[in-house]
Amino acid sequence: MSRKVNVLIHPSIQNLYKNLSKNDLDVLQITIDIANKHGIILWAVGGMVRDTIQSNQTADLDLIVEKNIFPFVNAVNSVLKGIIKSEKDFGTASIITANTRIDFALPREEFYQRPASLPSVKVGATLQKDLQRRDFNVNAMALCLNNNQDIELHDYFEGISSLKKGNFKTLHPLSFQDDPTRIFRAARLSIFSQLLPNNKTRKEIDEFKNTIQRLSGKRLWNELSLIAERGKSAEVLLLLEQWNVLEKIHPNLKFSEKSYAILKQKIHPLQVENLIVIMLLPLDLDTGYAILKRLNAPKITLELLEDVRNLLQSNSRTDINDIEKLSHTSDASKKIAQWFDKSNQILIQNKIKKLEQTKLFLNAEDLLSLGISPGPDIGKILQVLREEQFFGRIQSKKQSYLFIKEYLSKK
Structure with missing residues (x-):
């Protein structure tokens, strides 16, 4: 994969603002103003900070909230008038409006009981512990948005250093074993941020990609949905194919040249159903059915x-x-x-x-008026009339009557 790493800039609030659309900037400013009124500290995290450093426009509004997350989110939404989705056990909430999504989370720790399981969550961690649970070091940086005493970038895991090298790494050696969906995230990050996993992380992908077989169909479907919705699906899927990851979803799942060529032209987001059908069409029918069953597809x-x-x-x-x-x-x-x-x-x-668009000149009542008995013959005659009209051999109501008389005389 060719890479063109953008010139890195200082991760300040002002530079973060420059990388937001006007609508997202307005939403973020409203959120900060309400946080200040409630005495709540906010940190920008994840893609917001990474994109700012890389001088990339960001569509991620991902915030850590110091405390009282759910009353705070309700207060923000009283202005934004969106839809709130919350997971109280995880200490997370999102506001979704017609044009924006903003995600909120309390700082937390996560613990995995077994490979590929969903994590147990302990809400109320330090900022550093929260960043430590994340997927990659370039996504584990934080920038405080509303505290003059906290103006430095929180970068505990060499995120800036990796960005300078054009790569990223996991935060611990069992990261992909704990959550193999991170392998799909690694592919998306590689394509969209023009970064590569460093050598150690690349070896970890190879070591733990078999763990993908433990994922439920629902979780795999969700990962494919993210690939479809965010665009550049051809490039992401090709990279997963090169990493021999797709075959871990199903042994016969291959990303064909034909599918790649079609998706390469479809940079805009797709419905996940369309993406999957494009992937499956070059494969044999039984394989397609088996993969849909594996994904628990609707x-x-x-x-x-x-x-x-x-x-x-x-x-x-x-x-x-x-x-x-x-x-x-x-x-x-x-x-x-x-x-x-x-x-x-x-x-x-x-x-x-x-x-x-072929509309019959005659209907069933017209045929009954000609003395044709009710029953299956009516349907058969209407079908014949439709075929004659379709091929242009009947072009008027009069011709329809003449055709029926001739048709009946031959029976």
Whole structure:
């Protein structure tokens, strides 16, 4: 992976402000003002600080709250008017508005009872202990936002030093064993921040990647969702493939050149269902089903995969009965099918659209008025009429009546 590390800058509050969008800056200023009124100290942590040092615009609003987090979050939301999501056992809360998400957390420690388990949490730790529980050293720095007595960067784990070298490292040698989802985070961090795991961390990925097999389908689905939502999914998945990580989700999961080429053109965020279908289409059907089962994927993903396969297995000579079946496929499936086979799919989907727009000149009541008995013959005749209209052999109500008379005379 080619790297271009940005020039590092001093991690000050002023420089942090410069890397925020106007909307995020307004939200952060409101939050700081309310914290000051309540006598609460705030620290910017994680991506906010790392992006500031790297001169990158940040979309992360990730704050540590000194105390009284839930009353404080309620006070902030009384102004922001968003939706609050909180986990009281973990001491965390988020406010989600139409344009912004801001995450709050009490300083805490985490303990893992076994590999790949969710952690036990002890709320009320020191700032240093909180930073020590994080995934990588470049994400384990903090900058106080509203205390003139605390103006220095908190960097206990050589985060600045790693950024200067263009790399990052774990905070302890069993980090990936405790939480193998950090391997997926390592890939995203590598792509988005143009950093590489240092040699020791790269060896740890190799050593503990088998632990991914212990993760639940739900947790794997969540990691793939983050890859889909944040863009650059082609690059992230290719890196995971190069690290031999995808095969730990399922032994037959491969990231094909075709899938890479399609996703490379889709830098914007995708729905996770679309991402997974794009990954699975080049694989055989049984493998696709097995991977969806491993991920505990929702039914809509299976339906999407089958719809796209049906579209791609069709051709421009597909008869009207098959076109009728294809007309029930979703817009998402039609779009993905075009990404895989544009020229053929344009022809097929134009036929689908034409069939959908074909309105019969006659209906069942018209046929009954001609003396045709109620029953299955009515449906069969309407289907024949639709086919004749679709191919342009009937172009008026009068021609429809003439066709029926001739059709019935031959029976």
